[in-house]
Amino acid sequence: MSDKKFTTTSGIRIAEVYTKPSEMNELPGEFPYTRGIQKNMYRGKPWTMRQYAGFSTAEESNKRYHYLLSQGTMGLSVAFDLPTQIGYDSDHELAEGEVGKVGVAIDSLKDMEILFNGIELQSITTSMTINATAAILLAMYITLAKKQGADITQISGTIQNDILKEYAARGTYIYPPAPSMRLITDIFEYCSKEVPKWNTISISGYHIREAGSTAVQELAFTLANGKAYLQAALDKGLDINVFAKRLSFFFNCHNNFFEEIAKFRAARRMWAHITQKLGATDESAQKLRFHTQTGGSTLTAQQPMNNIVRISNQALAAVLGGTQSLHTNGYDEALSLPTEAAAKIALRTQQIIAFESGVTDTVDPLAGSYFVEALTDEMEKAAQVYIDKIDAMGGSVKAIEQDYIQQEIAAAAYEYQNGIESGERVLVGVNRFTQAEELQQNVFRVDDAIRRQQMDKLVLLRQQRDNAGVEKSLQNLKIAAQGNDNLMPFIMVAVEQYATLGEIADTLRSVFGEY
Incomplete structure (x- = not known):
């Protein structure tokens, strides 16, 4: 990559990084990493392009994975069905009507073997969106890698494993908070010794935002949860300079372009200070690495092709904000699981940004914009108010037990919905620029059989x-x-x-x- 010439289409040379003339500015790859965690960011290598997929049986999902890999996706991201997420086999009475619907059904190691048939686990990275049963699915993945003959010290990927946001925003928890936190720190400890390249948690703001929070709340509650995991691991006697390197984050990206970019920049800066305060001295333990998914709740069932534009804007904001990995939603996701055609256009959106837009040629291209810098500071200040309040309650677990975080999210969701219904907020195709809807023909359905x-x-x-x-x-x-x-x-x-x-x-x- 180092021989590549970075120029505009007119031949103007593009510098790796821009700073204010004659002043020393904070640089990318340097504490507190506001401008990015790598010195050269996407000039070195692009973000990982993942497409979240999983439905029906392991056999059907395996076909979709092979298709996505053939189209140029760089990492797999597994969606599990509801029974798998809450610890029920497909034959349990509570599983009726839910098997294979919102993700793939995995009942045993047998299903995991089928899911990754023909895919070498050592040569790809896999992200698994799983929380309450994360330890079980991770055990299946590691066991399968061993059966394939992989060196498990070299396999890499991520499990979501973020139970706090389940209590706050999503609901797929099984056990009470204390034993749930034990399972999480057990995974931290086990992986630091056995599977050192595995990201043991993806601290997730995504679902907090999908539940209706504001961007500031997403930032604050996610980092507060992150602090709780750091504290739990420290209390167990783990070394922050070891386990914090394997923490990653998962953020949402909604429609307000500049607010989202400022959110990502503020998140890196705030996390660097949080980890440093708790004793992290290793740079890698201070850096906030994150995956982004475009906003599912921003997609409309009305005029679904409009969603392609929304997703493109959101993906561009994530890239300008310095994401390490990205999933772009399918334009038809307000109607059903994405069809193959929608999954392909979602992946092509990322590839066009990466290889045609020119935004990856310099690091943090919006740095120094009066607006972006001021907004980054404002986001940090507003999020810190929430974090201080949660700290005063005794941290995230206590704040969740007192229903504080849930109530704040619910109030924000209510306010947003009121804005849509009053017409104060414009949602194109929904409360303005509407048209008579035609019935959608090409909708993806999973058979109950x-x-x-x-x-x-x-x-x-x-x-x-x-x-x-x-x-x-x-x-x-x-x-x-x-x-x-x-x-x-x-x-x-x-x-x-x-x-x-x-x-x-x-x-x-x-x-x-x-x-």
């Missing part, structure tokens, strides 16, 4: 596996959960024995209870 297929697979699995071995592994996990041992090795053994996700989650329910 796939629950039957998953149930048949489970019957076969229970006939073929060593049931005594499964029973023993679950008994050992239960004993470990009653004590203080790290639970990851016990979950790994159960997964290797082909214990199902539901059996493992139920074993932990029997000790931890449900929230």
